[in-house]
Amino acid sequence: xxxxxxxxxxxxxxxxxxxxxxxxxxxxxxxxxxxxxxxxxxxxxxxxxxxxxxxxxxxxxxxxxxxxxxxxxxxxxxxxxxxxxxxxxxxxxxxxxxxxxxxxxxxxxxxxxxxxxxxxxxxxxxxxxxxxxxxxxxxxxxxxxxxxxxxxxxxxxxxxxxxxxxxxxxxxxxxxxxxxxxxxxxxxxxxxxxxxxxxxxxxxxxxxxxxxxxxxxxxxxxxxxxxxxxxxxxxxxxxxxxxxxxxxxxxxxxxxxxxxxxxxxxxxxxxxxxxxxxxxxxxxxxxxxxxxxxxxxxxxxxx
RNA sequence: GGCUCGGUGGCCAAGUGGUAAGGCAUGAGUCUGCAAAACUCUUAUACGUGGGUUCGAUUCCCACCCGAGCCU
Numbered sequence: 001x002x003x004x005x006x007x008x009x010x011x012x013x014x015x016x017x018x019x020x021x022x023x024x025x026x027x028x029x030x031x032x033x034x035x036x037x038x039x040x041x042x043x044x045x046x047x048x049x050x051x052x053x054x055x056x057x058x059x060x061x062x063x064x065x066x067x068x069x070x071x072x073x074x075x076x077x078x079x080x081x082x083x084x085x086x087x088x089x090x091x092x093x094x095x096x097x098x099x100x101x102x103x104x105x106x107x108x109x110x111x112x113x114x115x116x117x118x119x120x121x122x123x124x125x126x127x128x129x130x131x132x133x134x135x136x137x138x139x140x141x142x143x144x145x146x147x148x149x150x151x152x153x154x155x156x157x158x159x160x161x162x163x164x165x166x167x168x169x170x171x172x173x174x175x176x177x178x179x180x181x182x183x184x185x186x187x188x189x190x191x192x193x194x195x196x197x198x199x200x201x202x203x204x205x206x207x208x209x210x211x212x213x214x215x216x217x218x219x220x221x222x223x224x225x226x227x228x229x230x231x232x233x234x235x236x237x238x239x240x241x242x243x244x245x246x247x248x249x250x251x252x253x254x255x256x257x258x259x260x261x262x263x264x265x266x267x268x269x270x271x272x273x274x275x276x277x278x279x280x281x282x283x284x285x286x287x288x289x290x291x292x293x294x295x296x297x298x299x300x301x302x303x
Numbered sequence: 304g305g306c307u308c309g310g311u312g313g314c315c316a317a318g319u320g321g322u323a324a325g326g327c328a329u330g331a332g333u334c335u336g337c338a339a340a341a342c343u344c345u346u347a348u349a350c351g352u353g354g355g356u357u358c359g360a361u362u363c364c365c366a367c368c369c370g371a372g373c374c375u
Contacts, residue, residue, distance in 0.1 A: 045339060079336095080337085082337090082338075083336045110338075121335085122335065122336060123335070127336060127337080158335090159333065159334075161341095162333090162334090163341075163342085165334080168336070171336095172335085172336095181335080183335045238339095240339035241339045266339080270339055272330095273339090274339095277334080277338090
């Protein structure tokens with residue numbers, strides 16, 4: 001039995017992933033390369049309801065009748081994690097595949113994508129708020145020393161300065177009373193990974209144009225409404241980028257100029273970080289045009 | 304016109320008579336339940352200009368230029 005096919009569309013923010021995914025899905029249907037295709041979003045902010053304009057969530061109209069999954073599946077009041085994402089996305093893929101349709105995983109959150117494509121085996125230890133609070137009190141050195149004691153194997157590979165990771169590792173060890181398990185697993189899918197490349201200048205200019213569009217589209221009102229509906233300023237701050245800076249602007253902490261400047265700068269930095277993650281995957285087919293992508297898809301599905 | 308304070312790498316900002324912290328930005332990277340996160344490494348010979356004192360000045364003195372404030 002061979003593996004189910006999965007197409008992955010990735011790239012830095014503002015590179016046009018959503019549009020490409022829809023184009024590919026329609027192409028597959030029109031060319032009768034399969035019964036059809038559906039899109040599964042791989043974006044850590046678009047999973048939340050109400051985060052629309054600021055997260056660049058695709059609109060109903062833009063979907064052009066292509067079904068989309070993993071959008072609006074969680075309340076922004078609670079933290080959504082990779083594990084939840086993995087469970088829901090896998091389920092969506094199964095459903096789509098069962099109908100002989102092609103799933104298209106599309107997004108910019110590298111960790112979410114890899115959780116699916118590499119079939120991460122994530123430790124079955126949910127976050128322990130109380131334990132975390134306790135560990136939080138310790139110095140980074142102490143946390144590392146403790147991990148070295150309890151799980152020398154994990155201690156060897158972990159970043160010893162990264163408190164967040166140290167705490168998570170300790171959490172797993174302390175709850176399971178056994179070492180952090182290996183993450184490695186092979187991909188359960190037959191993959192075609194398409195990456196959109198853009199020069200840094202292109203990305204910067206796209207981000208800037210997009211920012212002005214979003215403001216015109218009512219992004220400030222969206223954030224205002226989120227806060228009115230019970231999202232704390234702190235939470236909005238944690239959501240980052242547009243949500244962070246717009247909420248600071250609404251609170252009167254920063255000027256309009258700074259608002260634009262910060263979103264622009266941090267979005268560009270974010271795009272770079274995304275590329276750093278993607279660059280490690282040598283199987284990605286980097287493309288600059290839709291035509292290239294469609295050709296790859298055709299070959300992939302007819303081979 | 305007079306007085307005061309200031310002029311340090313792309314930006315902000317310490318500091319010293321023996322050639323200069325830090326932060327941000329930049330560049331590279333890590334990645335086991337917050338990933339738009341967290342973390343690591345990293346560039347640049349930067350002390351407004353011209354003189355003087357000194358073995359030696361970015362640091363002291365003089366003049367000038369520029370900026371901010373105050374005064375008449």
